[in-house]
Structures are given as structure tokens and as C-alpha cells.
Amino acid sequence: MTFSIKICGLKTPEAVELAVRRGATHIGFIFFAKSPRYVEPMDAARLAEAARGKAKIVSVTVDADTDFLDEIVDQLKPDILQLHGHERVDELLRLKAFYARPVMKAFSIRDADDLARVDPYIGVADRFLFDAKAPKGSELPGGNGVSFDWSLLDALDDDVDYMLSGGLNKDNVADAILKTRCSGIDVSSGVESEPGVKSLDKMNEFFDAAERAIAMRKGPGSLM
Numbered sequence: 001m002t003f004s005i006k007i008c009g010l011k012t013p014e015a016v017e018l019a020v021r022r023g024a025t026h027i028g029f030i031f032f033a034k035s036p037r038y039v040e041p042m043d044a045a046r047l048a049e050a051a052r053g054k055a056k057i058v059s060v061t062v063d064a065d066t067d068f069l070d071e072i073v074d075q076l077k078p079d080i081l082q083l084h085g086h087e088r089v090d091e092l093l094r095l096k097a098f099y100a101r102p103v104m105k106a107f108s109i110r111d112a113d114d115l116a117r118v119d120p121y122i123g124v125a126d127r128f129l130f131d132a133k134a135p136k137g138s139e140l141p142g143g144n145g146v147s148f149d150w151s152l153l154d155a156l157d158d159d160v161d162y163m164l165s166g167g168l169n170k171d172n173v174a175d176a177i178l179k180t181r182c183s184g185i186d187v188s189s190g191v192e193s194e195p196g197v198k199s200l201d202k203m204n205e206f207f208d209a210a211e212r213a214i215a216m217r218k219g220p221g222s223l224m
Ligand SMILES: O=C(O)c1ccccc1NCC(=O)[C@H](O)[C@H](O)COP(=O)(O)O
Pocket: 008, 009, 028, 030, 032, 035, 036, 037, 060, 061, 062, 084, 131, 140, 141, 142, 143, 144, 145, 146, 165, 166, 167, 168, 186, 187, 188, 189, 190
């Protein structure tokens, strides 16, 4: 299986172009109004055109209401719905069926109890994304640039397919890839010069570090 690299919170054509050119498998658009990465569905749709068919287009929502989800799906036509709120199992089932798209359920992890909440979603969510809990004072459920104790993930069954996120950057992404069994990594703040502003230099450095670690994970002789 191809290892996934998701760059989240894209807002400019330059960042989308670079992400795709460097081999991002997923690009995420944030539909949470309080986020500095918020984009209108129509703007996200325009940005996504350059990536469609090359990287999976991911819509990131937080307990979004039906009208807003309808608008996002209608305009952006995402390949995957990332649900970053408190969506219940029955809602996941309904959204998957209604929008006929795979769902990636995000969970914020601080301790073992947080991980236990995942169980009912196994076999329902198509994939998981494990992120850190928001620090005190933050209004954002994601995109906070903070990490969590990855060793908690050792408790998961081997068949739980997950992307790892939360505070990843060029300096720790190799450890994320080599010390966990994540099938992908996801970054936002770690490739920004300020909240909501992607840095092309930081994106390049992140891809360089991730590529090296992915090759190491695959073993000697890997051509990626
Ligand atoms: O990025 C946001 O602003 C955001 C807001 C609300 C819900 C989710 C959000 N981000 C979702 C992501 O998938 C981020 O990439 C993930 O949380 C990691 O972010 P970071 O720690 O900044 O790399």
C-alpha cells in the first residue's frame, strides 16, 4: 500500500501545486469557520481542480450541519470526508451512505481513555486520523501544532488503519513514520510560516524528511 502524505489546510494555488508535485497523496481543505485555514467551498473547489485525480481531495468538517455538508460535497466533490468533530457512529454510517464517500474519522488523543473511544467506530470509519487534543484556550479541534504520546497507539489492533497527525514537522516526521505503524502522516502548522499561511520552503523540507523516512521504512534498495 502507498504510504499517505496529507497536507492540510491549503489555501493557495502555489501550495496545492507544490503539494501535488512533491507527491502528496491527500490534500485537505478546512471548513471550520474559526480556523485561519478556512476556505469557502467554491474557493476550495477551484483550488482542488489542479490536484483532482493526482491526490485525494479531503474535506475537513467539524460537526457540520447537513446544509453545509451538502454545499461542500456539491461544490468541492471531495474524495474523502474527514470528520473532525463529535460525529457519532450512526451519523458516520448515514453520511457514508448518503454521500457515497469514504469517511476518515479524526480522534483527539491525550491518554488511553481517548483511544478506547475509537472501538465502536472500527469497521465503520474507512480510516482513522489520530491527532493531539487541543491545548487549553484553543478554539480549534485540529491544526494546533501539538503532538501527543504516540506510544498510546501501540494498544490499537493491528488492523486499525490510521494516519498520524498533530504537531508534525520536518524534525519529527521521520520518528512518526519509523516509530509508529501509521499508514500515513498529516501536517498543517508544521509547514506554515504563520497560522494559515503555508510556507513552500517548509513544505519542501517536510517532504524531503518524509521521503527519506518512508524509504527507510521500506528497507534497503527502495526507490520509494
Ligand atoms: O487545521 C485546522 O485549522 C483545523 C480546524 C478544525 C478542524 C481540523 C483542522 N485541521 C485538521 C487536520 O487534519 C490537521 O492537519 C491536523 O489537525 C494536524 O494539524 P497540525 O498539528 O497543525 O499539523
